[in-house]
Amino acid sequence: MSNIGNYENLDDMELWEDLRNNDRDALNEIYRRYIDVLYAYGNRISNDHGLVEDSIQEVFITIWEKRQKIKKTTSVKFYLFKSLKRRIFRNLKSSKKFGFQYDFSESSLAAKLRTEPTTETLDEVTIKKIHQSLNQLTNRQKEIIYLRFYARLEYPEIAEVMGLTVKATYKLLARAIQRLKDNFRFTLIFL
Structure with missing residues (x-):
């Protein structure tokens, strides 16, 4: 574990590895780095802001729960985007609220x-x-x-x-x- 206390100086791969080794602070730093872009991307898929927020939370909960089983990735951002899109589609399908919102305000x-x-x-x-x-x-x-x-x-x-x-x-x-x-x-x- 890197766990040097200053997570802002770690790159994504180091944080991902720390996360896989049970470091909750590494997960928090990944969340802090990507929450804004994930929320913006999610809102392009669905205009249901609550569903987007819930989907983001579910992605991070799943990552934490499966942290020891998740594989290394070459791009944390890519992993998060793909996971979020999949989660939103799953949630939209179960709620029967398909409504794409790729609107560049x-x-x-x-x-x-x-x-x-x-x-x-x-x-x-x-x-x-x-x-x-x-x-x-x-x-x-x-x-x-x-x-x-x-x-x-x-x-x-x-x-x-x-x-x-x-x-x-x-x-x-x-x-x-x-x-x-x-x-x-x-x-x-x-x-």
Whole structure:
């Protein structure tokens, strides 16, 4: 066990290994690091905030309960995203509340774009146009855009989360980007 007391300085793999060795503080640090992105991702899948919160809690409870049986992972973030998506779908199915919510809200999009060095100077009109373009994508296209550019998952990780092959992941993302470009051009013409 690393258990040096300062978990913020440990990388994800060290925390994961400590967690597997019964260190509850390592689980708490993983939770602290990923709760915000997991909640944001969960709310893209379902607009039932309570269900998303419960699903996140269930993921972490399951990880703790099965900590000695869980395998090493190359990406804690990927493991959590995949587990959360599976849990939300299971909970939606049992509650019969299927309702996909891949909606890039204008305010969250604006906040995200202003934190990126290359896009921090975008004006409100451009952000609104990007928002409108994103919301014209299909749910699958929105999901892949979210996973690649917001969650920053790698292609094999996205493929597994979405139940696709890596090749299909590349194709879906390319189509989504092309449709986004086309939508953005169309929006510029008519606004």
